[in-house]
Amino acid sequence: MFNLTLTELATRLAQGDFSSVELTQAYLDRIQALDSQYNSFITLAADSALEQAKLADELRKKGQVGLLSGLPIAHKDLFCTAGLKTSCGSKMLDNFISPYNATLVERLNQAGAVTLGKTNMDEFAMGSSNESSYYGPVRNPWDTDRVPGGSSGGSAAAVAARLVPACTGSDTGGSIRQPAALCGITGLKPTYGRISRYGMVAYASSFDQAGPMTRSAEDAALMLQVMAGLDPLDSTSADQPVPDYRAHLNDSLAGLKIGLPKEYFAEGLDPGIAQQVQAAIQEFERMGAQVKEVSLPNTELCIPAYYILAPAEASSNLSRFDGVRYGYRCESPVDLEDLYKRSRGEGFGSEVKRRIMVGTYALSEGFYDAYYRKAQQIRRMIQQDFLTVLKDVDVIMAPTTPQPAFKLGEKNSDPVAMYMEDIYTLSLNLAGLPGMSIPCGQSQGLPVGLQIIGSYFSEAKLLNIAHQFQLATDWHQQSPAGL
Amino acid sequence: MEWETVIGLEIHAQLSTRTKIFSGASTAFGAEPNTQACAIDLALPGTLPVVNENALRMAVMFGLAVNAEIGKRSVFDRKNYFYPDLPKGYQTTQLAEPIVGAGYIDITLDDGETRRVRIHHAHLEEDAGKSLHEDFHGMSGIDLNRAGTPLIEIVSEPDMRSAKEASAYARKIHAIITTLGICDGNMAEGSMRCDCNVSVRPKGSPTLGTRTELKNINSFRFIERAIETEVARQIDLIEDGGRVIQETRLYDPDKNETRSMRSKEEANDYRYFPCPDLLPVIIDDSYIADIQKSLPELPDARKQRFIDEYQLSEYDAGVLSTYRPQADYFESVAKHTQDAKLSANWITGELAKHLNQHDIDITACPVSTEQLSGLLLRIQDETLTGKIAKTVFEVMWNDGGSADEIIEAKGLKQVTDSAAIEAIVDQVIASCTAQVEQYIAAEPDKRGKMLGFFMGQVMKLSQGKANPGQVQGLMKQKLDALT
Structure with a gap:
């Protein structure tokens, strides 16, 4: 049962092989039995999950079936869920129970999904290893001495360990794709604006994008079908039609033009990953795709630009956590300044504080032009690089990460080394483009991710490409030893 | 300096x-x-x-x-x-x-x-x-x-x-x-x-x-x-x-x-x-063009129109056009009474005084435009003297009612019957012998000023109801006959 995909489970529920209550209970039992090894969940919502499952079963009897009726999923702990803790992996929100549902949560609920719980994450989605969580690090199911990636590390590990068939994640600089790659699962970061941000606790508003984390491209298509669409509560959500993603999964790839950016296959890339990605490209060539080398000349500017702009937005977005209305408040503040300083000083972890300080500095009078404005210019150059290349090719393919999963603690004390983890992913967030990571092999016994990058709102194409690859290969079906 | x-x-x-x-x-x-x-x-x-x-x-x-x-x-x-x-x-x-x-x-x-x-x-x-x-x-x-x-x-x-x-x-x-x-x-x-x-x-x-x-x-x-x-x-x-x-x-x-x-x-x-x-x-x-079309008449334009259309003084037009509810009030009364000057005097005078004293905005004025117009019409047709009109207004302000109802109930109708007025004039001349003798002894060009005393006496006896124009004419005629 635990090796079935979301799509397969939907069929089995429809056939009446088991009920949603049975399925939900089985997953809840499995999480309770195994998650102590991974620490992938912050909150387990057993009671409400079983209620949702019961309701789904009852509705099914009446013939009322949604796309996700009775299917268990879990949410990254930055999506607001009414009645459940939404901590963002932070002490700051350890006591925060949202009174409302994020639009994405609401849509998934409406489609009949059952929320098993909330998954662990880097604090406020800031990190690439899931080590900055107030709730402790998540461990990679492929090797529990290694990190699952971040910031959606809990979601990735939970899906990889078969603790849940699908999760929501969010990606500001690679936070869906990088952990998906490191945990050997399928992750999709859609075009900026494709999925509403309402109720997703903001890290960097102009970068943040929610997306599905699943075991297959087919499952990602099913999830995205429900999650995507215009939301009147989010001014930046896209007023673009939502295609039938599953209808295009089997389109032929003959004549597909693939670009390989030379800057993404340069120094610093693990040879094993390079080899696996090249092998995957050859698989696409066998399907009739044409491959050519392309160039994204401003690639080396991505990390510096991102680490100005994202912290700048974060420094403002996180100002609301002030100990006044909700969240952590220090003991016995003597005055207002003390309340602010200690509530924020004690409530935030070090990586969050680092980014708030960097962002505050970048926006300060006298530095704004040199940092924020400059970085915005670079952002437009990077976007232009992609648009130029995407005129010439249909998609860009590249490794998702430069290295496979690294050891816990290995990069923890070196923020710059940690930031380099996202070198191949965060350019897409700067450009607002969609990208996927799918498993395409192993290096040192650890999963390798292939990144597929497309034009704006080309999710159907990306899912099609990923699905065809998954029909031809079985990397996405590999599971960690012992599971 | x-x-x-x-x-x-x-x-x-x-x-x-x-x-x-x-x-x-x-x-x-x-x-x-x-x-x-x-x-x-x-x-x-x-x-x-x-x-x-x-x-x-x-x-x-x-x-x-x-x-x-x-x-x-x-x-x-x-x-x-x-x-x-x-x-x-x-x-x-x-x-x-x-x-x-x-x-x-x-x-x-x-x-x-x-x-x-x-x-x-x-x-x-x-x-x-x-x-x-x-x-x-x-x-x-x-x-x-x-x-x-x-x-x-x-x-x-x-x-x-x-x-x-x-x-x-x-x-x-x-x-x-x-x-x-x-x-x-x-x-x-x-x-x-x-x-x-x-x-x-x-x-x-x-x-x-x-x-x-x-x-x-x-x-x-x-x-x-x-x-x-x-x-x-x-x-x-x-x-x-x-x-x-x-x-x-x-x-x-x-x-x-x-x-x-x-x-x-x-x-x-x-x-x-x-x-x-x-x-x-x-x-x-x-x-912008749609909004331009829907703009109401602005204070400057309205002031000019008040001068052109109602022949108001620059000052009155300025005062009355400043605050839209007051300007609307004025126009409504002026249209009813067809006497813009009288309407302007009452609105900037008695009405404004009452509104100020009671700290009431004209939008909450207890005296409606119909009520005030009704009152001014009774001044125009000489039913009321200006003095009595103020009494009627006071009643209107405090207790409501139309001018006609108040005049009827309180018996405030102006006396224009010349026989009745002549009787009062004779009564005053008979009782104020000392003042009559002063009048006779005075230089003719000083007598005009002295007439005020006799007028006052008549108004007092008539409780303000005697038509002042008629009283003045008759009094002058009778006193001058004595010289």
Whole structure:
């Protein structure tokens, strides 16, 4: 049962092989039995999950079936869920129970999904290893001495360990794709604006994008079908039609033009990953795709630009956590300044504080032009690089990460080394483009991710490409030893 | 040395939208604390703003009314600072690209001269909540009902040269925004607040002196007094060899003094940057043209029409066109009575006196236009003397009723029966022998003045009801017959 995909489970529920209550209970039992090894969940919502499952079963009897009726999923702990803790992996929100549902949560609920719980994450989605969580690090199911990636590390590990068939994640600089790659699962970061941000606790508003984390491209298509669409509560959500993603999964790839950016296959890339990605490209060539080398000349500017702009937005977005209305408040503040300083000083972890300080500095009078404005210019150059290349090719393919999963603690004390983890992913967030990571092999016994990058709102194409690859290969079906 | 005063005003006007600028919560004044603050106003994690289209529309109306360029593209920025009644830790406002660009208005001074005051720009922003420092035993209470109320901030150029000009400018802005119906103009409730930037310089000097900012002044009278007080303070300071410091000062109307709130050195670095949650507002020409067509008649145009159409004096036309409800009231009465001068006299006289005394806005006036018109018609047809009309008005104000009902009930009808009047005249002449003898003995050209005494006696005996014209004629005729 635990090796079935979301799509397969939907069929089995429809056939009446088991009920949603049975399925939900089985997953809840499995999480309770195994998650102590991974620490992938912050909150387990057993009671409400079983209620949702019961309701789904009852509705099914009446013939009322949604796309996700009775299917268990879990949410990254930055999506607001009414009645459940939404901590963002932070002490700051350890006591925060949202009174409302994020639009994405609401849509998934409406489609009949059952929320098993909330998954662990880097604090406020800031990190690439899931080590900055107030709730402790998540461990990679492929090797529990290694990190699952971040910031959606809990979601990735939970899906990889078969603790849940699908999760929501969010990606500001690679936070869906990088952990998906490191945990050997399928992750999709859609075009900026494709999925509403309402109720997703903001890290960097102009970068943040929610997306599905699943075991297959087919499952990602099913999830995205429900999650995507215009939301009147989010001014930046896209007023673009939502295609039938599953209808295009089997389109032929003959004549597909693939670009390989030379800057993404340069120094610093693990040879094993390079080899696996090249092998995957050859698989696409066998399907009739044409491959050519392309160039994204401003690639080396991505990390510096991102680490100005994202912290700048974060420094403002996180100002609301002030100990006044909700969240952590220090003991016995003597005055207002003390309340602010200690509530924020004690409530935030070090990586969050680092980014708030960097962002505050970048926006300060006298530095704004040199940092924020400059970085915005670079952002437009990077976007232009992609648009130029995407005129010439249909998609860009590249490794998702430069290295496979690294050891816990290995990069923890070196923020710059940690930031380099996202070198191949965060350019897409700067450009607002969609990208996927799918498993395409192993290096040192650890999963390798292939990144597929497309034009704006080309999710159907990306899912099609990923699905065809998954029909031809079985990397996405590999599971960690012992599971 | 002769000094010149330089004044610029920043006026904050609350827009009369039903809901807030970025949320659907009500903007009504006076509700129980925190009952009109929704998740967005409370800045709960994950919430996002959506611009209230009506606020944009009102800002465009204002721009058109002050001959300003409308920003075809305007951008909301974040102004970052911590304060407990600022829930997000930033105020959403407009800095570099405001919705209303440069414009101007003409103000008329007491000597009849007009002066043009340029408007630098006007921008949209959200109001903060309120901090309540009383009743909480050393703590502060926060009321977020006002948080998110739409404001338009109207920034003038430093074009005013006296306190009188500043208050004339503020009155004119008040007249425009109330005429447009975009602000209720209630200064006591804070719907319109004024910051005055004041500096002095030696007359003829081309450079500006150091300015101070007088914050949050909420009446026209206080604008004048605050500026006068501050100008005197600055001149004294400089003449004593001191130096004006750029700072924010508070005007205390009880002590009629200004005192320092904070200096520039202590000022925040607001770290403005474009709000990534809101897209730039794009306004096209047809939208502007539609609003232009729907604009009501503005105070200047209405004043001119009052002069042309009703032959009002410049002064009366100015007074009556300033406040739209009053202007509407006047026009309604003038149309009923077909006597604009009489209507104007009563509305600027007796009615205004009563409204002032009872501190009632004309929109809540207990005497309707029908009632007042009915009263004036009875003056026109000589049913009432002017004096008795005031008595009828008093009854109307206190107890209601039409003029005819009151005249009937109180027997206040004017006496025009010449026999009855002659009887009273004879009675007075018979009883006031000493005064009659003085009259006879007086020089003929002095007698006119003496007639007043006899008139008064007749009116007294008739309880004011005798027709004064008839009394005067008959009395003069009878007395002159005795000489």
